[in-house]
Amino acid sequence: MGRPTTKTQGLKGLEVIAFESRRATEMASLISHHGGTPVIAPAMREIPLEENSAAFQFADELFAGKIDGIICMTGVGTRTLFEALQTSFSRQKIVSALSEITVVARGPKPVKVLREYQIPITITVPEPNTWREILQELDENPRGFTLQGSRVAVQEYGISNQAFLRELAERGASVLRVPVYRWALPEDTGPLGSALEAISKGRVRVILFTNAAQVDHMLQVASKLGLRESLSKALKNCVVCSVGPTCSEVMRARGLPIDLEPEHPKMGVLVQECADRVGELLEKKDNHSGSGVALEEPPSARATGPGRDPLADSRFMKACRREPVDATPVWLMRQAGRYMKEYRDLRARVPFLELCKSPELVSEVTVTAARRIGADAAIIFADLLLIVEPLGYDLAYDTGEGPVVRPVLRESADVDRMREVEPEDSLHYLYEAIRLTRSELPPDIPLLGFAGAPFTLASYIIEGGASKNYAHTKSLMYRDPGAWHALMKHLSRSLVKYTNAQIAAGVQAVQIFDTWVGCLGRADYRRFVLPHTRSLIQGITPGTPVINFGTGTSHLLEDMREAGGEVIGLDFRVELDQAWARLGEGVAVQGNLDPLVLFAEPPYIRERTQEILDKAAGRAGHIFNLGHGILPQTPVDNVLRLTDFVHELSSRKR
Numbered sequence: 001m002g003r004p005t006t007k008t009q010g011l012k013g014l015e016v017i018a019f020e021s022r023r024a025t026e027m028a029s030l031i032s033h034h035g036g037t038p039v040i041a042p043a044m045r046e047i048p049l050e051e052n053s054a055a056f057q058f059a060d061e062l063f064a065g066k067i068d069g070i071i072c073m074t075g076v077g078t079r080t081l082f083e084a085l086q087t088s089f090s091r092q093k094i095v096s097a098l099s100e101i102t103v104v105a106r107g108p109k110p111v112k113v114l115r116e117y118q119i120p121i122t123i124t125v126p127e128p129n130t131w132r133e134i135l136q137e138l139d140e141n142p143r144g145f146t147l148q149g150s151r152v153a154v155q156e157y158g159i160s161n162q163a164f165l166r167e168l169a170e171r172g173a174s175v176l177r178v179p180v181y182r183w184a185l186p187e188d189t190g191p192l193g194s195a196l197e198a199i200s201k202g203r204v205r206v207i208l209f210t211n212a213a214q215v216d217h218m219l220q221v222a223s224k225l226g227l228r229e230s231l232s233k234a235l236k237n238c239v240v241c242s243v244g245p246t247c248s249e250v251m252r253a254r255g256l257p258i259d260l261e262p263e264h265p266k267m268g269v270l271v272q273e274c275a276d277r278v279g280e281l282l283e284k285k286d287n288h289s290g291s292g293v294a295l296e297e298p299p300s301a302r303a304t305g306p307g308r309d310p311l312a313d314s315r316f317m318k319a320c321r322r323e324p325v326d327a328t329p330v331w332l333m334r335q336a337g338r339y340m341k342e343y344r345d346l347r348a349r350v351p352f353l354e355l356c357k358s359p360e361l362v363s364e365v366t367v368t369a370a371r372r373i374g375a376d377a378a379i380i381f382a383d384l385l386l387i388v389e390p391l392g393y394d395l396a397y398d399t400g401e402g403p404v405v406r407p408v409l410r411e412s413a414d415v416d417r418m419r420e421v422e423p424e425d426s427l428h429y430l431y432e433a434i435r436l437t438r439s440e441l442p443p444d445i446p447l448l449g450f451a452g453a454p455f456t457l458a459s460y461i462i463e464g465g466a467s468k469n470y471a472h473t474k475s476l477m478y479r480d481p482g483a484w485h486a487l488m489k490h491l492s493r494s495l496v497k498y499t500n501a502q503i504a505a506g507v508q509a510v511q512i513f514d515t516w517v518g519c520l521g522r523a524d525y526r527r528f529v530l531p532h533t534r535s536l537i538q539g540i541t542p543g544t545p546v547i548n549f550g551t552g553t554s555h556l557l558e559d560m561r562e563a564g565g566e567v568i569g570l571d572f573r574v575e576l577d578q579a580w581a582r583l584g585e586g587v588a589v590q591g592n593l594d595p596l597v598l599f600a601e602p603p604y605i606r607e608r609t610q611e612i613l614d615k616a617a618g619r620a621g622h623i624f625n626l627g628h629g630i631l632p633q634t635p636v637d638n639v640l641r642l643t644d645f646v647h648e649l650s651s652r653k654r
């Protein structure tokens with residue numbers, strides 16, 4: 001087998017990087033067998049089909065007869081969607097429900113999958129099969145289907161096309177995004193990062209790709225670590241091997257060179273042929289310093305990746321990706337609120353809930369606050385409790401005792417009565433406000449969406465408002481764990497829809513507020529909360545950074561990290577350096593000035609700002625914030641000074 005070769009030393013004396021995950025051990029022994037030193041850097045983790053929560057939301061609506069049409073964007077995605085659904089429903093049930101609705105296939109690949117499942121295709125989109133042709137076909141040749149007033153599911157794989165979604169909405173469709181996933185980055189990207197660094201520095205020159213998804217994951221991590229340029233340079237001196245045609249196709253599309261593809265797409269053959277030819281190939285590279293390599297972004301990073309648009313290149317988004325910045329980004333929790341005169345004037349005229357439900361006013365409040373204090377990000381003006389209305393509760397703020405939620409939830413039967421959130425309809429005002437605010441903000445200021453974490457939201461619904469000791473909440477949790485978990489599942493499922501709709505409307509990142517979770521001990525957090533917060537965070541559209549924030553959580557940091565989030569929000573009770581060390585590599589942090597420091601004199605505020613920046617020590621991935629929300633009595637001038645201090649004291653251009 002293999003091509004005839006001159007006498008070689010095999011892989012002797014060479015380190016060989018392989019990105020294989022599932023068959024890592026087998027790969028390592030193949031490399032060793034040929035005399036090489038394996039450097040295994042797993043680039044993927046298979047996501048269990050059952051974790052495709054969006055697929056199940058789609059199924060709920062489909063079987064309830066609420067879906068009028070589906071647009072199948074990709075072959076792999078369509079197949080993954082069906083396979084995920086088949087973990088819970090019979091194939092026949094799925095096929096017969098889909099046969100009742102309009103099915104649009106974007107191109108030959110989804111067509112093939114749909115035919116295989118014998119699902120009638122209503123509309124086949126002509127070449128070149130982009131979203132523009134889909135719209136054109138729906139406009140000009142709709143075969144009895146109208147977007148106006150229809151509920152349309154859009155199957156997505158890897159990338160969400162905002163422009164397409166917007167056009168559908170503009171034509172009057174209510175869109176349900178159905179992102180499905182098969183592969184994710186491994187939980188620990190450390191080995192992958194080290195391998196990429198070894199390639200960049202020229203320490204390792206032989207690289208094996210055994211799966212197409214590895215290519216994009218490698219590029220994604222390279223971007224995250226700021227290694228793309230050095231990698232582009234280093235790769236021209238490497239022997240880059242692809243296991244077979246599918247993998248090579250993606251490699252070529254991303255601008256990666258391919259020096260070897262074996263006759264048969266098998267791991268064993270790949271290593272064998274690599275061992276046979278590596279000497280000759282390396283020699284060639286040494287003699288001709290080949291032309292440079294121009295790496296492309298993977299599609300999922302394209303929408304938000306660096307170098308593409310001012311939002312992606314903003315300080316805030318860079319910090320979320322743990323990339324170096326010219327100065328530490330800063331925004332403040334509750335940056336729009338009663339400490340600001342503009343806000344108080346407005347509130348004198350408009351009740352709080354009415355304000356939240358007026359997109360124009362929300363946009364004005366959000367943009368004014370961010371601009372006035374010079375923040376690097378804006379947070380949409382809304383409230384954590386707005387979602388209780390579509391869940392079936394009344395909400396009031398004007399009673400003088402903070403928010404009031406009625407009726408209270410106290411037992412299992414109350415959980416069963418909870419409504420399913422259809423956020424696209426019932427919280428329409430918020431998404432409208434996001435669209436408007438995004439269009440009014442400067443192009444380099446990201447807009448954050450937010451939601452309460454399941455625990456904090458549950459506590460308001462159970463207590464009926466704020467609480468001192470969470471007696472009713474904990475009592476339900478301990479008395480009736482079944483009802484508790486059912487409630488948390490219902491909430492996290494609703495919150496996924498809620499945050500993903502915010503993302504579809506235009507927010508760049510999402511903060512999850514678990515404001516009151518610090519009242520739980522570790523074991524209870526792990527047992528009663530972590531799985532639900534994790535399923536919320538995992539359900540959030542990939543590519544959108546998530547900030548996982550809680551207060552009084554010094555004892556829970558490691559567990560919160562496990563629950564997820566690209567950024568962990570720290571309250572003011574922890575030392576930032578110690579907290580970050582506990583959280584470990586691979587995560588950004590946000591925080592954590594005590595909001596009461598803003599009541600002191602400016603020189604003291606400056607000193608305390610410096611202290612926090614010293615603790616962050618210029619490490620990439622710090623977002624400056626308070627350790628909790630600004631208090632209404634805070635002198636506004638001190639807030640303006642704070643953002644200036646952060647920028648001045650952290651400036652990397654000094």
Ligand code: CP3
Nearest residue numbers: 333334335336337352379380381382383384402513515629
């Ligand atoms: O940060 C921002 O500028 C965005 C707006 C925002 C508000 N609430 C506006 C608001 C955010 C992010 C929230 C989140 C929120 N809401 C949380 C988590 C907060 C955290 O810091 O951890 C919680 C617990 C709520 C529930 C809620 N809503 C409370 C406790 C209150 C305060 C009641 C009071 O009288 O102070 C509200 C009302 C609320 N939400 C106000 C604002 C500006 C004050 C309303 C007013 O103008 O009177």
